[in-house]
Amino acid sequence: MPFHLPLAxxxxxxxxxxxxxNLNLHGQVFLSSWIVIGVLLAFVVLGTRRMERDPRGAQNLLEFLWDYIRDLTRDQIGEKAYRDWIPFIGTLFLFIFVSNWGGALIPWKLVHLPSGELGAPTADSNTTIALALLVSLAYFYAGLSRKGLRFFEYYVDPIPMMVPFKLIEDFTRPLSLSMRLFGNIVADELVVAVLVFLVPLIVPLPVMFLGLFTSAIQALIFATLAAYYIGEAVHEYHH
Amino acid sequence: MHSWLLLAEAAAPKGGLFDLDATLPLMAVQVVLLTFILNSLFFRPVGKAVEEREGYISTSRAQAKEKLAQAERLEAELKLQLVDARKQSQALIFQAEQEVERLFREALALAQAEANASREKSRLEVEAQKTKAFAGLDTQAEKLGALIVERLLAAK
Incomplete structure (x- = not known):
């Protein structure tokens, strides 16, 4: 590249x-994920240091988040089983959200790595596939632990002919979950990078804001779908 | 400078967008750990606080509702009492008015009777004196007549 900007x-x-x-790890993903986790934990620890009945400061935001996550979980999983899944769904949402926004807002470029670059942990397919597989495990576990073998009646609902489709769904769900998140975040980073590369001033700003918006939406979509899958697994069929 | 970041960067694989390796399971483990940590640091305490507050609000609401109901009941009771008292007082007033009326009539009747009696008495007295006076007048007139007749006869 003849024209070389430091930021682009x-x-x-x-x-x-x-x-x-014998194992290879993507170091930049872990570095940025530790920062994301560190930010999350710091915020949580600071916000819950002095819990009061009349919330003050960060406790308000934490309670808002908790309420938001509880409503999301309850809407998708249902009144009976949602309680156990608040932490999982909430962690997915918060981790993805802070990762995405961190990827967009933290000036990672100031840190030079020998290879690769820091960015949103969710811009790495390993992370998103790991999250998606966790969701798969979670809904199998949810269904089996709550309904035992009756969990499999989901596959023949409403007619036994559905079995192949539902089996395929078990594979397409993690695929679509992981690729959606990964694709969106990478595409967002790419678009911003390309625009910054072409016009380093002002022009990328709207796209950056759009990126923030999609980032938040992706976190919400991922968490909602995860909760929906779990909700489907624990759903009681009444024939 | 970044030597600590290159934990034995020997024979680096080619890379690529879909380069899956041990990052995947480790990231999964990391997220599961984060779930447990966040559960004990965030979801449980905050959930407890929020639900305690919700409980507090709903119980105080219930208490307030109960108090309101009690107040309304008391208000209704007192209103009833008030109506009763008003009725009683009206009855009392009516009674007192009747009593006053009755007393007034009695007194009036008594006074009238007394007045009638004394008028009757004085009328009778006047009558008697009148008859007496008339009687005296008659005798005197007779006497005078006789005297006049006597004198006339004597003058003749």
Whole structure:
């Protein structure tokens, strides 16, 4: 590239490899995820330090978040089983949300890595597939632990002919969950990077705001779908 | 400078957008751990606080409702009492008015009777004196007549 701006450099699919034994790790993903987790934990610890009945300061925001997550979970999973899944759904939502926004708002470019670059942890397919597989495990676990073998009646609902479709769904769900999140975040980062590369001033700003919007929406979609799948797994059929 | 970041960066794989490796399970473990940590640091305490407040609000609401109902009941009772008292007082007033009327009539009747009696008495007295006076007048007139007749006869 003859024209080289310090802030505009496109790197796709390059990773900072860590080698532990025989295993390869994407170092930049873990570094940024630790920052994201650190921010989350710091906020949570600060907000819950002095809990009072009349909330003050960060407690308000935390309670708002909790309320929001509870409503989301209750709407999708139903009154009976939603309680156990608040932490999981909430963690998914918060982790993805803070990851996405962190990827967009934290000036990662100021840190130079030998290879790859820091960014949203959710812009790495490993992360999104891990999250999606966790969701799969979660809804199988939810269904089996709550309904036992009756969980499988979901596959023959409403008619036994549905079995192949429902089986396929078990594979397409994690695929679509992970690829949707991954694609959106990567595409957003790419668009912003390309625009910054072309016009480094002002022009990328609307796209950046749009990116923030999609980031939040993606977190919400992921959490809602996860809750919906769990809700479907614990749903009681009355014939 | 970044040597600590390159934990033995030997034979780096080619990379790529869909380069799946041990990052995936480790990230999953990390997220599960985060779930448990957030559960104990965030979801449980905040949920407890919110639900305690909700409970507090609903019980105080129920209490307030109960108090309101009690107040309304008392108000109705007192209103009833008030109506009763008003009725009683009206009855009392009516009674007292009747009593006054009766006393007034009695007194009036008594006074009238007394007046009638004394008028009758004085009338009788006047009558008697009149008859007496008339009687005296008659005798005197007779006497005078006789005297006049006597004198006339004597003058002849």
């Amino acid at each position: 450099e496109l790197e796709l699919g390059q990773h900072l490899y860590w080698r532990i034994g």
